[in-house]
Amino acid sequence: MNQRAARLEERISFMENILSNKLADNFLGKPINTSVESDADPSQMKGLSSIQQGFFTLAGKGSLAYDKYGCCDSDPTTIIPQARKLVQSVLGYSVNLQGLFQPSPPWQCYESEHVRQALPVPRLMKLPDISIINDCVAAYFSSSIRFVLPIIDRTLFKNTINLAYSASSADYPGTSAARACIWAFLSLCSILNLPVVHVLPVDAFTLATEVENYMPRILQEDTIDGLQTLLMLLVFHSSSGNLRNGLFLDSLVARLIYRFGAHVKSPPASGEFFHENDLSPVGYHLRNLFWIAYIIDKELCIRMGQPAAIQDEACDLTLPPGYEGQLAALGLASECDQLEPRGHLYPTDLRLIKIKSRVYSAIYGPAALHKPDADLLKSIRELDEELEQWRLSIPLQYRPSLSRAPQQMTDASPHIRMHTVLLQVGYYHCVAILHQACGRSKAWTSGETNGVDGIGMSFRLAVESSRSSLLFLRKVLPTLPEGTFW
Incomplete structure (x- = not known):
């Protein structure tokens, strides 16, 4: 086995030398002298050495290593037929050379750091x-x-x-x-x-x-x-x-x-x-x-x-410690106008946005769009229960409601007024997107009368939440700075 491997290695080395000499003869107009002479042109020898040493080394997609010296047309349709004939004449049988022109790994094609730092900068103010x-x-x-x-x-x-x-x-x-x-x-x-x-x-x-x-x-x-x-x-x-x-x-x-x-x-x-x-x-x-x-x-x-x-x-969605109790620790403006939150409230309640994320995955995601009616309605019911549990966890003075928007929303301390308002409209939005999905039910779209009472109730909830959003915004917008909503 060792002798066979040695012979194979010798034949490959012999073939590389012949191919490099032949290609150099074709492209440079003269044969290559593989011995380094003292009076040889160093730049020329560098190019020829690259041809000999790197014939089978890729420098990028569809490009041989010595291509950067201008010695070779890197078009596979031109090189492969000629190279295949040459290899066959040496070995006595044909070899598939197409693999030589497969793309190299992307990280081998990246520009050097100093080139990337030379990015053109537009005219900046x-x-x-x-x-x-x-x-x-x-x-x-x-x-x-x-x-x-x-x-x-x-x-x-x-x-x-x-x-x-x-x-x-x-x-x-x-x-x-x-x-x-x-x-x-x-x-x-x-x-x-x-x-x-x-x-x-x-x-x-x-x-x-x-x-x-x-x-x-x-x-x-x-x-x-x-x-x-x-x-x-x-x-x-x-x-x-x-x-x-x-x-x-x-x-x-x-x-x-x-x-x-x-x-x-x-x-x-x-x-x-x-x-x-x-x-x-x-x-x-x-x-x-x-x-x-x-x-x-x-x-x-x-x-x-x-x-x-x-x-x-992929994320750690653990809430910041003490986050759930921040609103309960805050009073109304009439009680403590200067009271500030002890932590960040963020644009909306973090628990509510996590529910919205699950609404998309369970109701609107690619897999959810193909759910049968029973699974779709079950997901809506479960998420609605989760949303209600979240709503009841909010302190009464800030608790969102479909029937009425609490007056306390506009009376809240200026430090938390924006958050409580966004909390209310966020709840309205979540109810609407959750219950309007009932319109995908085949029983509803086909006009069946059996078993659609629950679907009709969901539609009424979606409409009511949308109406409540408009009424609430009309009431609170004059009290908030421009640019509050997005």
């Missing part, structure tokens, strides 16, 4: 005066939006500002993402109507466009500032009704969430409420970014009818 961004940061942390949308951390964002505005950091890794983060935060502030002193330099959509100019750099630098930037841009486009762009950004945000491990890092379940010192500032902030991304991802999933980018099965 000069960052606004630092007093403007400091004014926006102060307005953000003095408003109730910081409890609902914890998109930045005070300490970490200060580092972002320093990096973006430092003249000495022009070539420092992450500088582009930091500058993009500044523009993204300004665009977000412009739609939140924060009480700022300085006028923003340009309109919100121009700011968002400036952020998009940084996209190639953001994806290359791979930083938490980049994640913040894309998430702010996602909030901006979702709030502006541009859900198509929102879907694309949602996918990028999800990948960065996975990249930084924000989907699995949960705070320790110790103590009644969660405090920042339970995690590192970065870990704490990443979990905040995860929950914001998770909420928007599930809302886009329901509204656009596309699978979620953030999969529940």
Whole structure:
């Protein structure tokens, strides 16, 4: 066996030498001298050596290694017939050479780091005066939006500002993402109507466009500032009704969430409420970014009818310690007007958005669309019971209701008013999307009269929840800042 392998290796080596000599003779116009002469042209010998050593080495899809020296046409339709004849003349039988031209692994085709760093940068606007961004940061942390949308951390964002505005950091890794983060935060502030002193330099959509100019750099630098930037841009486009762009950004945000491990890092379940010192500032902030991304991802999933980018099965969905009791710990405005939440409330209740995620999977997912009537109605009934259990867990003064919108919603402390309003409309939306799915029932669509009473009740619930949403919004919108809803 060893002798046979040695003979085979010798024949392959012999064939390679003949092929390389023959090809060099054809393409360079003269035969190759395999011995290195002292007066030989080094550049020529480098090219010839590459031909000899790398004939069977791929450098990319449909390309031989020596192709980069301009020695060979890499078109397989031209090379393979000639090479097959040559091999057959040497070995005495034909060999399949098609496999030589299969694509190489993608990681072998990547450009080098210095080439990727040479990406063309579009004409970028000069960052606004630092007093403007400091004014926006102060307005953000003095408003109730910081409890609902914890998109930045005070300490970490200060580092972002320093990096973006430092003249000495022009070539420092992450500088582009930091500058993009500044523009993204300004665009977000412009739609939140924060009480700022300085006028923003340009309109919100121009700011968002400036952020998009940084996209190639953001994806290359791979930083938490980049994640913040894309998430702010996602909030901006979702709030502006541009859900198509929102879907694309949602996918990028999800990948960065996975990249930084924000989907699995949960705070320790110790103590009644969660405090920042339970995690590192970065870990704490990443979990905040995860929950914001998770909420928007599930809302886009329901509204656009596309699978979620953030999969529940891949995530640690443990609620922050003390989250469920935060509303119960808060009073009404008449009792304690200045009382602030002890943690973040997020745009909607995290338990409600998890129910919405299950509604999509069980009712609107690809597999769910083919459920028989019995399974569909069973899923609707089970999810409706789960939704009702969640509703009853909300303190009475904030508890959503179809029959009436609690007056306390508009009387709540300014720090939690936005969250409680979004809680109410979120409940209406969940009831509507859950019960309107009864329209897929074959018994209903075929006009049967037997066994459709329950389906009719579901339709009435869906209609009532939609009507209640409109009446409620008409009542509370004048009391809320513009840009609250998306």
